[in-house]
Amino acid sequence: METLAPAASAAPRPVAPPPARIDWSALIHPEHVHGSLYTDPAIFQEEVRRIWQRTWVYVGHESEVPNVNDFVMKSIGPDPVIMTRGKDGRIHLLHNRCPHRGNQVCEKHRGNARTFTCNYHGWTFDNDGSLRGYPFPSGYEGDMRKSLGLGRVARVASYRGFVFGCMAEDGISLEEHLGGAKEALDILCRNSPEGEVEITAGFLQHKVMANWKFVMENETDGYHPAFVHASIFDVADSQIGTLYADTSTAVTRYFGNGHSEVDLRPEFRKRGEPLSWFGTTPQKLPDYVSKMNAAYGEQKAREILIEGTPHIMIFPNLFIAEIQMFTIQPLNVNETVQHVTALQFKGAPDFNRRLRQQTMGSVGPAGFLLADDAEMYERSHRGVQEKNPEWVYLGRGSHRERRDEQGFRIGHATDDLCSRGMWQHYRSLMEAK
Numbered sequence: 001m002e003t004l005a006p007a008a009s010a011a012p013r014p015v016a017p018p019p020a021r022i023d024w025s026a027l028i029h030p031e032h033v034h035g036s037l038y039t040d041p042a043i044f045q046e047e048v049r050r051i052w053q054r055t056w057v058y059v060g061h062e063s064e065v066p067n068v069n070d071f072v073m074k075s076i077g078p079d080p081v082i083m084t085r086g087k088d089g090r091i092h093l094l095h096n097r098c099p100h101r102g103n104q105v106c107e108k109h110r111g112n113a114r115t116f117t118c119n120y121h122g123w124t125f126d127n128d129g130s131l132r133g134y135p136f137p138s139g140y141e142g143d144m145r146k147s148l149g150l151g152r153v154a155r156v157a158s159y160r161g162f163v164f165g166c167m168a169e170d171g172i173s174l175e176e177h178l179g180g181a182k183e184a185l186d187i188l189c190r191n192s193p194e195g196e197v198e199i200t201a202g203f204l205q206h207k208v209m210a211n212w213k214f215v216m217e218n219e220t221d222g223y224h225p226a227f228v229h230a231s232i233f234d235v236a237d238s239q240i241g242t243l244y245a246d247t248s249t250a251v252t253r254y255f256g257n258g259h260s261e262v263d264l265r266p267e268f269r270k271r272g273e274p275l276s277w278f279g280t281t282p283q284k285l286p287d288y289v290s291k292m293n294a295a296y297g298e299q300k301a302r303e304i305l306i307e308g309t310p311h312i313m314i315f316p317n318l319f320i321a322e323i324q325m326f327t328i329q330p331l332n333v334n335e336t337v338q339h340v341t342a343l344q345f346k347g348a349p350d351f352n353r354r355l356r357q358q359t360m361g362s363v364g365p366a367g368f369l370l371a372d373d374a375e376m377y378e379r380s381h382r383g384v385q386e387k388n389p390e391w392v393y394l395g396r397g398s399h400r401e402r403r404d405e406q407g408f409r410i411g412h413a414t415d416d417l418c419s420r421g422m423w424q425h426y427r428s429l430m431e432a433k
């Protein structure tokens with residue numbers, strides 16, 4: 001775990017939000033949540049304060065800013081954030097807001113720049129956020145560079161190249177926040193012969209008219225694929241359907257802190273065929289397989305290639321879906337953007353080419369998979385606005401929940417375990433003092 005940037009901020013401390021008057025215990029029960037949680041703008045405003053502006057949120061990957069002075073526009077919740085690599089090589093997360101009169105200082109999506117100049121009155125900032133200079137300085141008493149600069153996200157840290165930001169100066173570390181989910185990122189990275197993921201394929205943005213929590217919950221909902229994705233499973237003649245069947249041996253797992261996964265490895269181990277998780281064979285990816293054998297030894301490489309990559313939702317916004325990565329960005333209570341890219345593995349060009357092709361087929365502009373999910377998000381969002389019944393039911397599989405050998409709660413692949421865990425964590429965040 002690496003700390004990437006200092007916590008200092010030139011801005012005055014934020015004004016404390018007014019106390020919430022929402023009774024969360026009345027809205028969130030172990031097996032039911034109230035429909036208004038998805039549609040009430042006042043609840044969304046509380047989420048911005050208590051989740052997006054207070055907890056660790058995934059922002060971007062180190063490989064998106066490989067060179068000194070690279071920058072890329074990202075977000076934390078609805079707020080834009082510029083991720084930069086400073087001249088010292090460290091990563092900074094800066095608010096895109098001039099401390100002078102509030103203008104946005106960067107309009108580009110990505111680039112390489114030592115400084116950002118605000119278009120309104122020409123103030124210039126270094127890419128670590130410090131104010132470098134401003135026109136007509138005689139109009140100010142004293143040196144404004146000592147007191148003003150771009151706002152910095154208070155804490156920045158990364159794990160295995162995944163960069164997270166936390167706007168609160170105090171609280172648990174990223175490592176504590178990730179907890180058991182760290183291992184899933186380790187499992188992901190070991191699919192590279194060099195042990196590293198690269199986010200270099202570019203992003204597609206999919207916007208839906210639905211609350212962000214419908215998207216988050218759906219990512220580890222193993223009940224819907226058999227129905228929502230039946231058409232792609234048929235057309236592609238894929239074996240994916242068996243992973244989410246009533247007879248599946250795959251499990252849902254809740255890691256705590258809102259993180260969950262559908263662990264498909266029991267099914268892949270049963271098959272015992274390397275790369276079957278990816279719908280292919282070692283003969284089709286000879287370079288990749290030989291590099292994996294060289295890196296890990298044949299036996300370990302075989303095990304890695306049988307088990308594949310994880311299917312994990314890291315609360316509140318990072319979804320690793322075997323071959324793709326999604327970042328969930330809420331714009332407001334009823335609009336959400338999913339930023340999606342193909343995962344790329346360092347040192348594996350033949351594997352990466354297929355990952356990009358499969359990503360285009362499933363979640364590209366004419367892709368089957370995400371379009372089906374998007375339709376469900378929007379129908380759910382419209383549906384919960386009806387008041388009879390008022391509640392959403394999350395009880396599937398409560399009676400068969402159990403613990404795995406590490407003490408994490410697990411259930412059948414099709415159970416609501418992950419949603420129950422997310423809502424439990426959500427409630428703890430919303431009720432926190």
Ligand code: FES
Pocket residue numbers: 098099100101102103118119120121122123
């Ligand atoms: Fe940025 Fe005035 S608002 S320089």
Ligand code: FE
Pocket residue numbers: 218224225228229369373
């Ligand atoms: Fe789906």
